[in-house]
Amino acid sequence: MYKEQYRQQFHFSPKEKWMNDPNGLVYYKGEYHLFYQYHPDSMVWGPMHWGHTVSKDLMHWEELPVALYPDELGQIFSGSAVIDRDNTSGLKTSDQEDVMVAIFTHHGEDNEKQSIAYSNDRGRTWTKYEGNPVIENPGIKDFRDPKVFWHESSGKWIMSLACGDEIQFYGSPNLLEWTFLSAFGKEYGAHGGVWECPDLIQLEVEETEEKKWVLIVSINPGGPNGGSVVQYFIGDFNGETFTCDDDKETIKWADYGRDFYAAVTWSNLSEPIWIGWMSNWQYANQVPTDPYRSVMSIPRKLKLRRENEQVKLIQTPIDLSSLYKEPTLVDEHLTVVPTKTKQMNLNELQVLVQAKVEENQASLFTLTLNGEKERLHIEFDRVKQEVRVDRTDSGNVAFSEHFPSIDRMPLSFFKDFTLIVDQSSIELFINDGSSVMTELFYPLEQTYTLEWKAMDGEITFSNVTINEIKSTWK
Structure with a gap:
């Protein structure tokens, strides 16, 4: 096992069956959690679950049982996970552990809405919230992939949500009740396909005291070399709205290769690190691997750098020495x-x-x-x-x-x-x-x-x- 033809030997791939987007990336008590879009019954895309693996060093991975299964509200599409340290949600039941909260898209037939699940045992078992969905669909076909973080200066949880070909931002005091804040992107960047898998993070500009906000958006299709790709925007976020520094026509690609998609960062980490799905929707279901399909990229550290009067996203692989x-x-x-x-x-x-x-x-x-x-x-x-x-x-x-x-x-x-x-x-x-x-x-x-x-x-x-x-x- 794990010695099959084409199997990467120091990248994560599931033991068997289909995998796509990384989900629910969160660090807690020495463990990096990587959930992922998973179809446990086939080697091609199908009804989505959340697969689950953990690592202590981002290199050696231990596959755990499936975390979230489809239910009457739909399949379990992409999303994120946070550690609710202050128990703002009231979902904590353990004296020893903080509550881990997953925020994900329930994908029903032509209806996507946002739901949550929670774990009080370091992500080993999960309970879906009785009040799901926490955000109903407002009449948008593509309404998915919530990425959530705690915004200290405004004192609330912020959700970035992919809505057609723009990003909408929501705010919440407790992860359960959400209010629409603003939208960004209709007139900015590339629009060759649907926007997916957003992430909003703050990064330091190298060799300066400056910090900027980076809005990450995957787009499919529309990549510079065809198919799936990750774009990003540099700007500021005030707890309500994202303001882009660049002209509306400016397009910034994170990776010009054909096989880096749906990349998002780990939450609850002091050092920003992200990982992407190494494939492309143009051929992901056909790649000649067996008994599994798909692999994740090397985890990469992120920062910003001024280069030719532009602020660029910089990626360096984790230390493999x-x-x-x-x-x-x-x-x-x-x-x-x-x-x-x-x-x-x-x-x-x-x-x-x-x-x-x-x-x-x-x-x-x-x-x-x-x-x-x-x-x-x-x-x-x-x-x-x-x-x-x-x-x-x-x-x-x-x-x-x-x-x-x-x-x-x-x-x-x-x-x-x-x-x-x-x-x-x-x-x-x-x-x-x-x-x-x-x-x-x-x-x-x-x-x-x-x-x-x-x-x-x-x-x-x-x-x-x-x-x-x-x-x-x-």
């Missing part, structure tokens, strides 16, 4: 010249590659996972100022017409990269997390090399490290 085998390669200086390709053997597709750019005269630098007949190209194009991930010849690509792709991300400068490879996925972090691409691929071969190639000039790297990563499955 405790999973390193002995470094396979450490190179203080590596120069790649057009006349000679550098090749490094990979024992398996579980590696973390890091390098800093010292000098770059090459018009194009490619980093390729190379098999005998298949390859995954990553191309850093200095002339076109973009990065391309080419998976058209990366192994099994025939399961969906949407899967073989060359995906592009703008890149105005190139100073470093971190590449995480895990069996059937890559996560590429460029310029210390300023630009990110996440992509699935399904290799058919057993033996791979990592090939470094330059065109029209040489490129020199420093601090090149390649670390093999241990499996986190027992």
Whole structure:
């Protein structure tokens, strides 16, 4: 088990059956809880439950029984969880534990409404609130994915809710009674598809005392490379309304890859960390994995950075060094010249590659996972100022017409990269997390090399490290 073809070895995936969006992310007493959209009876999307897994380090996961099942009000769609420390809800029954409250969408036939459930034993057992739903549907078809947090300065719980192609905000003193506050987004950002899975968080701007609010919104379809994607807005929130700093036409993508969606942050954490579903609705039901479908991204730390007069969302992977085998390669200086390709053997597709750019005269630098007949190209194009991930010849690509792709991300400068490879996925972090691409691929071969190639000039790297990563499955 957990050794099946394509199974990622240090990312969370369910033992079996279908999974999509992360839900109810909450940290409590040393445990990171990850709930998720789950269909326990099939490997394709179906009646939604909340699956449940916990971790002490965000790397090793223990799968727990299904937390929430569909009922007479409908399926259990996406939502969030909080620790109600002050028992504002009155749902606490334990002297030893704070009450954990899940806020989720009940999805009935053409009717979505918001409900809650609660646990007094660290999320092990759940009781649905007798007064559900706590927010009735106001006549909107897509009315879902509540993300809730305690807003200290206004002294109330705030809910961000996806409503068609805008976000509505609600407030509550107790998680049970909710009042509409405001709406944002009709005229802002991308509107190529329905808005989903919002999150509203406050982050520090790197190397300043400044803090800004970030509104995260997943959108499907409408991504820059097709299908599912996460966009975000930078601005301010006063407890009632969100005000965006950027022009209405400005679009900011969190990840230009095809396979990062529905990402939200853990609540009750001092350090902001989020995780996303590594798939795309264009082909999620067809990916060639068995007996499970879908996997979560590496958890990523979040902050903001001013770059070219813009405030950008920065993502860096959690520290994986405790999973390193002995470094396979450490190179203080590596120069790649057009006349000679550098090749490094990979024992398996579980590696973390890091390098800093010292000098770059090459018009194009490619980093390729190379098999005998298949390859995954990553191309850093200095002339076109973009990065391309080419998976058209990366192994099994025939399961969906949407899967073989060359995906592009703008890149105005190139100073470093971190590449995480895990069996059937890559996560590429460029310029210390300023630009990110996440992509699935399904290799058919057993033996791979990592090939470094330059065109029209040489490129020199420093601090090149390649670390093999241990499996986190027992």
